Amino acid sequence: MTTASIKETTNIGVSKPRVDVREKVTGAAIFTDDIQFGAGLLYARVKRSPYPHAIIKRIDTSKAKALPGVKVVVTGEDFPHRTGLYLKDRYIFARDRVRFVGEPVAGVAAISEEIAQKATDLIEVEYEVLPGVHDPVYGASPEAPLLHPDLGNYEVPNFIFPVPNTNISNHFKVRKGDVDAAWSQCAAIVEHTFRVPHVQHVPIEPHVAIAQVDGEGNITLWASSQSPFAQRNLIAKSLNMPESKIRVIAPLIGGGFGSKAGITMEAIPVAIAMKAKGHPVKFRLTREEEFFTNFVRQGLVAKIKVGCDKDGRLLAIQNEMYWDGGGYTDYGVNITRAGGYSGSGPFDCPNVKVDSMCVYTNHPVGGAYRGFGMSEVHTGIVQAMHMLSEKIGMDFAEFLKLNVVQEGDKILTGMTMHKTGIKECIDKVTQAVNWGIKEPPSAPNKRRGKGLAVMWKAPAMPPNAGSSALVKLNEDASVTVLIGGQEIGQGSFTAMAQIAAESLGVPFESVKVKGPIDTQYSPYEWQTVASRLTWSMGNAVRNAALDARKKIIDMVAEAWGEKPEDLDIKDGYVISYKTEESISLKDIVVYGIPKPDYSGWVGGPIVGSGNFMPTYVTGLDKETGQGERAVVHYTTGAQAVDLEVDLDTGQITILKAASAFDVGKAINPDLVKSQIEGGFVQGMSSAIFEEMKLVNGVMQNPSFVDYRIATTADIPKVIEAYIVEAPQDDGPWGARGVGEHPMVPTIACLANAIYDATGVRVSNPPLSAEKIYLALLDAGVVK
Amino acid sequence: MSFHRIILTVNGSTEQVDVPGNMTLLQMLREKLALTGTKNGCAAGECGACTVLMNGEPVNSCMVLAAECDGAEIVTVEGLAQDGQLDIVQQTIIDEGGVQCGFCTPGMLISARALLNRNPSPTEAEIREALVGNLCRCTGYARIISAVKAAAEATQ
The missing domain is CATH 3.30.365.10 (Aldehyde oxidase/xanthine dehydrogenase, molybdopterin binding domain)
Structure with a gap:
C-alpha cells in the first residue's frame, strides 16, 4: 500500500516538536568531527594541483616519506580505478593530468595535522602546463582543447549522452513541436543570454571523514554524509571490492545542501587508511578547501x-x-x-x-x-x-x-x-x-x-531510486524506526516519527528515530537528496509501520479468538470494537501473549519492514x-x-x-x-x-x-x-x-x-x- | 613545542590542563576536555560556530590560544543548562523553531546569552547586531531572532 487513505489524524499535518532538538541545543548532538578516536588517530592532508590544466610529469614523495611522524604517502599510482556517481570520469588522486586547481595529486597521513601539512609541502610535482578552458561556450566549441580524450570510453548509465571527442559530457535534448515554425506566429519575442556564476554550498560544518581498515581489509568510514549507501557503493566500485566489506557510518550533518551527496573527499581517507591498517585516518577540509576543492554549483x-x-x-x-x-x-x-x-x-x-x-x-x-x-x-x-x-x-x-x-x-x-x-x-x-x-x-x-x-x-x-525502513517495537512499547535517510536539518527524523506513529497507532512521543545512519544496520536508502525523503522514505516507513501493525493485530486476534478487522491500535493500545476489550502494547510486542491455562504463547518480538521504489519512470x-x-x-x-x-x-x-x-x-x-x-x-x-x-x-x-x-x-x-x-x-x-x-x-x-x-x-x-x-x-x- | 600548565574554570568546574603553545581554546575544549558542543566551522574567526564566553564576553575560541586562558572563566554550550533545566534562550530557540542542522546553534546560543546578560531587553536591531558574527545557512535567522526576543520577554 502506498496511497494512504485521507482520514482524520492526530500526527499528520501537526507541527510536532523536532525529535533531535534537545541534543542540538545542549551541545550533546554528535557530529562526525566530535567522535573521539584516541591515540592511534592519524591525520590526512592532500597535495593539490596549483594549475587548472597540466600534465603531471613527475611526482617525488621521498622527502615527505622521510619526515618523522609521516606514516603514509599515496599518489594516483596506488589507485588505478575510475569512480563517479553517474559518469565514471575521475580518479581518487590525479594520475596523468590535473584538470582543476585544487585537484588531489597525493595524500599524506601523519601523527598530527601540522606534520601532514608539512609533508605535503615537501612533495615535489613537476607539471607541464596546458592551455585551459575557462568558459563553457568556448569549451563546447571545436576550438577548445580536449580535456578528456577518453570520454567515449567512460562507463556511463544509458540516460546520459556524452559526445566523444568533444568537451560535452552530456547533451540532453528536448524537441517538442516545431519552434522554428512558431516564431513567425509570435506577436512578441524576447531573446536574452543569462549568466549564472559558480556558487558554493557553504555548510557551516566543513567536510570531514575518518576511515579505518582492519587486518582483514574491512573498511569503516565515518563521514558527514548525505549518501552513506551511495558512498559505500562508489568506494566499492573504485576499489574493486564488494559492498559488504565496507561500512559507512554517518552521524548528524551540519548542513550539506548537496555538497555531501555523491562522493568527493570521502574516498581520500579510505585510500590512505588502506596503507595504514588499524589506524583511523581523519581528513577534514579547511574552510579554504571547502570553497573550491569540493563540489560547487556549476x-x-x-x-x-x-x-x-x-x-x-x-x-x-x-x-x-x-x-x-x-x-x-x-x-x-x-x-x-x-x-x-x-x-x-x-x-x-x-x-x-x-x-x-x-x-x-x-x-x-x-x-x-x-x-x-x-x-x-x-x-x-x-x-x-x-x-x-x-x-x-x-x-x-x-x-x-x-x-x-x-x-x-x-x-x-x-x-x-x-x-x-x-x-x-x-x-x-x-x-x-x-x-x-x-x-x-x-x-x-x-x-x-x-x-x-x-x-x-x-x-x-535514477528511475529506480529506492527506500526501505524497519519499525521495531521495544519492551516499554516504545518504537524504534530504522532508516537510511539522513537528518540534515530539514527535520526528516521528526517527519518519519510522525508517519510511524500515525500508521502504527502509537503516541508520537513513543517513537524514536536516531542516527547515526550505519550501512551495516540501517536499511537501504539511495541518497538524502532531491527532496525525496518525505515522499519516498515516508512511504517506506509507512509500509513498515503498517506491517508491524498487522503483526500486532494478528497476534492479538489469535490470542483473543477475534477477527483482525474488529481490532485497532489506538494510542498504544490494541482495542476490540466488538468486545471493547483493550490491551497495552507494553510487553506483548516483545514477549507475546500467554494462552489461557499455561497452554503456550502467541506472537513474538514485533519488527515491521517496508520499502518503496517508483516503478513507473520511463x-x-x-x-x-x-x-x-x-x-x-x-x-x-x-x-x-x-x-x-x-x-x-x-x-x-x-x-x-x-x-x-x-x-x-x-x-x-x-x-x-x-x-x-x-x-x-x-x-x-x-x-x-x-x-x-x-x-x-x-x-x-x-x-x-x-x-x-x-x-x-x-x-x-x-x-x-x-x-x-x-x-x-x-x-x-x-x-x-x-x-x-x-x-x-x-x-x-x-x-x-x-x-x-x-x-x-x-x-x-x-x-x-x-x-x-x-x-x-x-x-x-x-x- | 613548549607546553603550558594552565588552571581555569570551565562551566563552573576547575580544570588543570597541559597545553602546547599553539593550541587554541577551541582545540583544548574539544580535544582535551571532550566538550565537543563547541564547533569548528572555519578556524579563522569568521563564522562564530566556536563562540564561548570568556570572562563573560563572547569570543571566537578558535582565535584564542589556550595558554592565554590561565585563570579564565569559560562557559560553553554545555554549561548553559543547569541541573537539566534549559537556559531560557535554549528553550525559546526550540519553541520558535530556530534549530535545523544544529551546527551553528551552540555558538548562536552563546552569543544570545552574552547579549541578554549585558542587555536584558534588546531591540530587534540590537539582536541582529549581536548575532551578525554567527553564520547560519539553514534557518534564515528569523526564528533565531524571534527566539532571543522571546527569551528577553520571558525574563522580564
Missing part, C-alpha cells in the same frame, strides 16, 4: 528565446544551456539532464526546444546543490517570461496564470502533468505583497518595486527528449518580494518576501515553513552576494570575509511562508518534497523586482549593490 550560460501570441499565450520556448561542469562531471551530467527536462520552466507551451550541455572546463567540479540546476534554469527562463509579458503588455501575474502548467497538460517531455497548485501559489504570494498596487518608497532617493517568480522541480535521480528518447513519464512528480511554487533600491548606493532592501509551495500535504507544517523561510534566505544570499570569483581557474575569494553569505543584518523585515496542498497520488497522505524548492525562484524574483523598481534589468547574479548602481548609471537613472 556556472551556467543560457541562451533563451521565448515568444507568445497577441493574447500573451506562449507559442515557443528555446533554451540553449552551457553548463560549466568543471574538470570532472561525474555528478554534473545529471544536473544537466535535470536542467534539460525541466528547461521550459513550469510553463505550458506547444513548441519547446532545449539543448542542455554539460561542458568540461578547468574549473572546480560541479555537483548537487539545493535545487539541482533549477535555480540556474529559473534565473533565465522566468526573467525571460517577465520581459515577454512586458513586451506584450500584460500584467506578469496574469501572464503567469495564463501560461503555467496545469493538470492534464503535456509538458515538454510529453509527460502528462499531475494535479498541481501553482496558480494558488501565485495568488497567495501576490496577495501577500499587494501585487498590482504601486506603493511609495520610504525616501526620495529610493525606488520601490515588486517582483514575482514561479518554479517547478522534480526529484532528479526513459526519454535521446534525440527528442520525449517519453511517457520521465520523473516521479513536480513540486511547484511561487515567490514574491516587495523591495526598495537605494539610488545612491544600488543597495536593495527587501521589505517583504512571500513564498508559497504546493507540498501535496504538509506532514509537519512548521517544519515545512522553516524550509521555505530558510530556503528563501539562502536563495536571497546567492542572488545578491555570492559568486566564486574565478580568474584562470583560481578562486580569488575562498573565505567568509571575501565570499559573503547572508547574516542577521541582511534578512528581510518580513518573511512569509504559505503552504498549498494538492495531494500527490503516491505520497504518504499526499505529501511531496519541498526541501530544495524555496531557493529556486529567488534570483529571478529579485531581478524582476529590481526592474519593476528602477526600469533597469540586472539579469545576472549576484545582484550586488555595485552591479545595480553601475547599471543605473549606465541607464541614466542616476548621474
